[in-house]
Amino acid sequence: MNGDTLQRPTVALDADGAGVLRLGGDWTLRAIAKDAERLRKTLRAGGPDVHWVLDDVTRLDSFGATLLWQAWGRRWPDRLSLDASMRATIERVAVSAAKPLPDPRPFTLVDAIIVLGRAVLGFRNHLVDFVRLLGQLCLDLLHVLAVPRDWPLREISANLFKVGVKAMPVAALVGFLIGVVLSYLSALQLRNFGADIFIVDILGLGIIRELGPVLVSVLVAGRSGSAMTAQLGVMRVTEEIDALSAMGVSRSLRLVFPKVLALTLAMPLLVMWTSSMALLGGMISAWVQLDLSFGFFLETLPRVVPIANVYIGLVKGAIFGLLIALIACHFGLRVQPNTESLSSNTTSSVVTAITVVILVDAVIAIVTRSIGVP
Amino acid sequence: MNAAPVIRLDGIVTRFGANLVHDGLDLEVAPGELVALVGGSGSGKTTVLRHVIGLTRPAAGEVCLFGEDLHAGSPRERQARQRRFGVLFQHGALFSALNVAQNIGFPLRELRIATRAETRDLIALKMAMVGLEPETAVLMPAELSGGMVKRVALARALALEPELLLLDEPTAGLDPERSASFVELIRTLHERLALTVLMVTHDVDTIAALATKVAVLADRRIVSYASLEDTMAVEHPFIERFFGGEHGRRALARSKRTET
Numbered sequence: 001m002n003g004d005t006l007q008r009p010t011v012a013l014d015a016d017g018a019g020v021l022r023l024g025g026d027w028t029l030r031a032i033a034k035d036a037e038r039l040r041k042t043l044r045a046g047g048p049d050v051h052w053v054l055d056d057v058t059r060l061d062s063f064g065a066t067l068l069w070q071a072w073g074r075r076w077p078d079r080l081s082l083d084a085s086m087r088a089t090i091e092r093v094a095v096s097a098a099k100p101l102p103d104p105r106p107f108t109l110v111d112a113i114i115v116l117g118r119a120v121l122g123f124r125n126h127l128v129d130f131v132r133l134l135g136q137l138c139l140d141l142l143h144v145l146a147v148p149r150d151w152p153l154r155e156i157s158a159n160l161f162k163v164g165v166k167a168m169p170v171a172a173l174v175g176f177l178i179g180v181v182l183s184y185l186s187a188l189q190l191r192n193f194g195a196d197i198f199i200v201d202i203l204g205l206g207i208i209r210e211l212g213p214v215l216v217s218v219l220v221a222g223r224s225g226s227a228m229t230a231q232l233g234v235m236r237v238t239e240e241i242d243a244l245s246a247m248g249v250s251r252s253l254r255l256v257f258p259k260v261l262a263l264t265l266a267m268p269l270l271v272m273w274t275s276s277m278a279l280l281g282g283m284i285s286a287w288v289q290l291d292l293s294f295g296f297f298l299e300t301l302p303r304v305v306p307i308a309n310v311y312i313g314l315v316k317g318a319i320f321g322l323l324i325a326l327i328a329c330h331f332g333l334r335v336q337p338n339t340e341s342l343s344s345n346t347t348s349s350v351v352t353a354i355t356v357v358i359l360v361d362a363v364i365a366i367v368t369r370s371i372g373v374p
Numbered sequence: 375m376n377a378a379p380v381i382r383l384d385g386i387v388t389r390f391g392a393n394l395v396h397d398g399l400d401l402e403v404a405p406g407e408l409v410a411l412v413g414g415s416g417s418g419k420t421t422v423l424r425h426v427i428g429l430t431r432p433a434a435g436e437v438c439l440f441g442e443d444l445h446a447g448s449p450r451e452r453q454a455r456q457r458r459f460g461v462l463f464q465h466g467a468l469f470s471a472l473n474v475a476q477n478i479g480f481p482l483r484e485l486r487i488a489t490r491a492e493t494r495d496l497i498a499l500k501m502a503m504v505g506l507e508p509e510t511a512v513l514m515p516a517e518l519s520g521g522m523v524k525r526v527a528l529a530r531a532l533a534l535e536p537e538l539l540l541l542d543e544p545t546a547g548l549d550p551e552r553s554a555s556f557v558e559l560i561r562t563l564h565e566r567l568a569l570t571v572l573m574v575t576h577d578v579d580t581i582a583a584l585a586t587k588v589a590v591l592a593d594r595r596i597v598s599y600a601s602l603e604d605t606m607a608v609e610h611p612f613i614e615r616f617f618g619g620e621h622g623r624r625a626l627a628r629s630k631r632t633e634t
């Protein structure tokens with residue numbers, strides 16, 4: 001198969017019963033690889049008492065030497081004949097094998113306690129870092145208000161495009177389909193009670209007030225939040241962030257502030273866009289199933305859904321956007337220079353963002369329970 | 375002795391968009407040579423190395439390793455060919471999620487023919503070969519100094535008993551003392567393991583101490599491929615600038631002294 005000649009490694013016990021084991025051919029990784037298991041077994045069968053004759057071995061590399069050393073039970077056999085350079089090769093294996101490598105320490109009960117403690121302290125750490133990030137952003141905001149020249153406008157607009165405009169197609173698709181499904185399922189029930197026209201109430205309130213903002217948040221946390229964490233993380237790994245600091249450029253002003261601001265601005269718009277798409281889907285589905293005309297639907301909607309709901313939806317969007325961006329940046333800046341840390345922080349970023357959004361949503365639902373319900 | 379060249383590059387043409395990097399580049403590396411590839415910054419040395427590894431493919435021309443076309447054959451054959459060379463990347467390219475011992479043992483474990491005990495012994499051997507203390511085995515790459523990263527990466531490159539070693543700027547980023555000891559290490563390994571080596575370097579000291587042949591990459595091809603002495607005699611503006619300077623002359627004088 002290969003260009004140069006590779007001699008098959010051979011092992012044979014002499015037939016005359018004198019207990020002479022002869023090895024021949026190439027004892028190199030490449031030659032052995034083809035049937036390592038068989039060779040290993042034949043070598044083991046030899047045992048330490050036979051006379052090992054390696055005179056016909058044409059090549060021996062450190063893999064072959066290790067194989068032999070293991071077969072000999074990690075000591076020199078009593079009777080052995082081989083040439084000096086091969087002896088030197090095996091000697092090197094023997095010397096380095098005699099100094100065992102330290103084992104990674106096994107996991108003990110003490111470690112478990114340490115891990116637990118770390119987790120608790122780690123949570124405090126997260127809180128402190130998060131508050132610091134928030135404070136720094138407030139300072140940045142004051143700074144740019146005082147020095148309008150320093151607004152990172154290019155970064156903000158680039159981020160707006162990335163998290164807002166580019167998210168529109170997927171948000172529209174998901175919103176539309178959710179609207180269709182929701183409308184379809186509700187219509188099935190409503191028709192049983194002859195309460196067809198309440199579909200407008202259900203869709204209007206449900207989507208505008210609750211489903212739209214949460215749906216977009218989950219989407220954006222997965223899409224833009226993870227991207228922000230990964231970007232900041234890689235910038236840490238490649239020392240780009242250190243380079244910025246060295247130039248006296250504030251990393252929070254140039255990297256974090258634009259992301260947070262852009263997502264806070266883009267989210268309400270995305271919420272509006274997605275809710276409209278979901279209502280469109282619901283409207284089409286209602287027309288197909290319940291024969292409700294578009295005109296009737298659009299006329300009823302403002303009557304049964306007070307305008308306060310739209311405001312609540314938009315404010316929620318802005319709050320969720322702010323939270324997602326803050327959490328994403330927080331985790332991005334914690335990335336250590338290795339791939340494991342990058343992946344775990346990106347995961348934490350998305351999971352935390354979604355969890356926090358849902359928690360905050362519940363709190364808002366309680367606080368606003370008397371606003372905007374007809 | 376088998377005289378087929380270990381590496382044969384034939385009429386390589388490389389183009390990045392409108393940027394023509396190589397135009398009819400030829401190079402043959404015979405077994406046992408230790409070839410230094412030199413050239414100006416951006417002349418395409420790393421790109422040559424990437425062609426040889428098979429990470430990129432030239433627009434035209436042929437890359438042969440061990441007498442076979444690099445890209446010919448079944449995936450299994452190509453993989454077998456890739457296991458015959460080891461690469462030391464410029465920045466080490468250690469797996470950051472694995473510790474030193476796991477990094478060195480990774481190729482062996484992937485091959486699935488060594489037992490656990492054998493792998494342990496082989497890791498210990500490779501670490502001893504490159505002069506790493508056994509205690510470093512449990513360190514993570516982020517905890518290593520630049521010189522140690524290079525040593526670990528070299529040990530990993532040696533894990534599968536390669537016949538060919540490709541080095542990209544092996545001494546870049548090391549202080550002179552570490553650089554000298556790394557050069558010494560490569561020289562020892564080259565002699566002991568009968569390796570063929572192709573290395574990219576800017577360092578005249580390294581070239582003077584190690585190279586059996588120097589390939590000069592300029593004007594998009596190899597303009598000279600000869601021993602260091604003969605290369606010096608070639609009249610080419612790049613060669614004169616590269617070796618002719620004060621530093622170059624001193625390095626060469628030093629290496630002559632150690633030889634005699």
Ligand SMILES: Nc1ncnc2c1ncn2[C@@H]1O[C@H](COP(=O)(O)OP(=O)(O)OP(=O)(O)O)[C@@H](O)[C@H]1O
Nearest residue numbers: 390391393395413414415416417418419420421422
């Ligand atoms: N992936 C790529 N895309 C576009 N151009 C590239 C790419 N890789 C290399 N180049 C171009 O090819 C040329 C050669 O690059 P290469 O990295 O091989 O140079 P080099 O000789 O290794 O330089 P140095 O000594 O600075 O490392 C350069 O002009 C570079 O801009």
Ligand SMILES: [Mg+2]
Nearest residue numbers: 419420421574
């Ligand atoms: Mg390069």
